Amino acid sequence: QGFTYPPHVGLSIGTPADPQFVLMEVHYDNPSYTEGLIDNSGLRLIYTPVIRKYDAGVIEAGLWVSLFHNIPPGMPEFVSEGHCTLECLEEALGAERPAGIHVFAVLLHAHLAGRAIRMRHFHNGEEQKLLAYDDEFDFNFQEFQYLKEERTILPGDNLITECHYSTVDRIRMTWGGLSTRNEMCLSYLLYYPRINLTRCASIPDIMEQLQFIGVKEIYRPVRTWPFIIKSPKQYKNLSFMDAMNKFKWSRSEGLSYNELVLKLPVNVRCSKTDNAEWSIQGMTALPPEIERPYKTEPIICSSSSCLCCSLFLTLLFVVHVTASTMGNIGPFL
Incomplete structure (x- = not known):
């Protein structure tokens, strides 16, 4: 299924601020060396002269890809965080869009050691509902997640890309880098209206x-x-x-x-579309103090749904007892 923009948003083409070319990059995985495989992957771009209300933009948020991102070997779980800091969002959004931007889709990205990724959102020190998450991350299955509801990002908000890795099968350090054996910890936010901000990331000391x-x-x-x-x-x-x-x-x-x-303190990376930098680029910031972590809302059953829950639990109990009883019956000789 192809990816389509919301009806009120489109990708602008033809202005100096727009992409000048399209590059399709394909990663092939054929561990059994099967011959004769045919691939029909491609891009289908639908161009229309009917201009939509808003131009879409893309922000890369997370850990700046560098050797300063590293993971020890033999770890069943290791967590890395990339910060799109309030300082960067305060300056960029404050100058161009004080009312905030609206995110409608997110792509979460890591490499082969990645196991789970979460995009966390903070406003005034209070954690909001996860912007996006994939707790069963698989490098071979990556795609944009449509948000059920658009999320507004305001000046002074914090975004944290939280990546969980496993290196139990490795005997040397894993380094941040471009190879699939290296690692990344990134989120790509599709949003509108477009502002002059393409990268909002951090580097640990x-x-x-x-x-x-x-x-x-x-x-x-x-x-x-x-x-x-x-x-x-x-x-x-x-x-x-x-x-x-x-x-x-x-x-x-x-x-x-x-x-x-x-x-650790982090070095702020805050880049514009033309590779210029916001003045906040290069400053040192501390990870945000999470004053009020997000609490999952309790599931409240209606009377009818509670009846269904009771029936489900009863059925589950019967199945469990039946299986246990059968497990104790010896074979007939």
Whole structure:
């Protein structure tokens, strides 16, 4: 099924601010090396001169893709967070759309180690209902989720892309990067009306990450990438990637490291459509203090639905008892 925009929203084509070309990227997975497969994937763009009321925009939110995003090996669960900070949204929305923007679809994106992704939304310190989530994330099945109701994002709101990973089958660090064996933690928001904001992301502080494994000093000025460690002796002249891989990671160390990373200051990334930057770009911010986490509303049954619930529980009990009884019957000889 193709993706269609709401009837009042369209993707603008033909102005200087619009995309200049379309690139289709396809990932093929054929582990059994089956021959003769035919693919008919493609794009069908429907162009109309009848202009819709609003132009749509896309915002990439989450963790800036870099080596500063890293996950220890052997972890059954590790959580990363990418922040679309209130500082970035305050400046961009405040300048262009004080009344806010309206999100109507979200794509959640990670790579092969990804297990679950949630897009969290905060307003005045209070967590709202999840903007989007996928608790059974599969890299091979990614698509935009239509929101049941459009969500308004206002100046000063916070957005957090929360990604859960598993690296139990890996013996080396997993790094942020473009390869599917690297990782990402991103959300793509489709919204209207379009403003001059394309990327709202964050980078965690790398030096505090290195201090966790005992790094004391790096060579300055930095002339190589990845940069080189000066002390202590066991890491001397190693890149920070080699040092992180050399560290003896246990699950308890991984859990402690995860707790540290989630509390670290972040570098704000706040980019415009033409790769220019809002003035807030590069500043340091702290992860938001969650004053009032979102509480799931209790399910209240009507009298008729309660009757259905009672019948379901009774049936479930009968099935369970029957199965248990049959399990105790020995075979007839």
